[in-house]
Amino acid sequence: MREDNPKNGQQGGVIMNVLLTPHGYSVHLCNIEPGGVKTNYATSSLKPMAKQHPAYSDPRYPSKQLLRHIASEQGRARWAEPSAIAAAMYQVVSREKRIPIRVPLGSDAWGMIARDLESTKTDLDELKDISHLVGDPSLLDSLHFLM
Numbered sequence: 001m002r003e004d005n006p007k008n009g010q011q012g013g014v015i016m017n018v019l020l021t022p023h024g025y026s027v028h029l030c031n032i033e034p035g036g037v038k039t040n041y042a043t044s045s046l047k048p049m050a051k052q053h054p055a056y057s058d059p060r061y062p063s064k065q066l067l068r069h070i071a072s073e074q075g076r077a078r079w080a081e082p083s084a085i086a087a088a089m090y091q092v093v094s095r096e097k098r099i100p101i102r103v104p105l106g107s108d109a110w111g112m113i114a115r116d117l118e119s120t121k122t123d124l125d126e127l128k129d130i131s132h133l134v135g136d137p138s139l140l141d142s143l144h145f146l147m
């Protein structure tokens with residue numbers, strides 16, 4: 001699905017082709033978001049940086065904690081098998097229901113997205129009054145056609 005641009009040699013076109021596909025062709029865009037998967041990503045494929053910037057050296061930082069978790073066999077022990085991810089992907093697209101834009105696969109992925117949604121909801125609620133000061137408030141009521 002990748003195309004070469006003859007003018008500049010750049011590759012691309014996948015997203016634009018999906019976005020420009022006429023309705024009725026059953027083309028869906030779905031972002032599969034797996035949690036930990038038992039592949040060689042966390043072992044032989046993940047190359048540590050030779051020198052890390054000092055601003056990121058604190059072991060309490062979330063990025064450092066995640067790297068420690070990924071590096072430990074104990075942290076990877078409960079990750080999903082690749083075949084389970086593949087089976088779940090097939091199940092999502094073959095169940096004859098709407099294919100969602102985001103699909104977390106694994107309890108860890110689901111939990112991270114749920115936590116992010118809670119944080120986003122908190123931010124939305126905190127800034128609601130400021131948001132409604134911008135533009136015509138009746139625009140909120142006019143969005144019914146999108147739902």
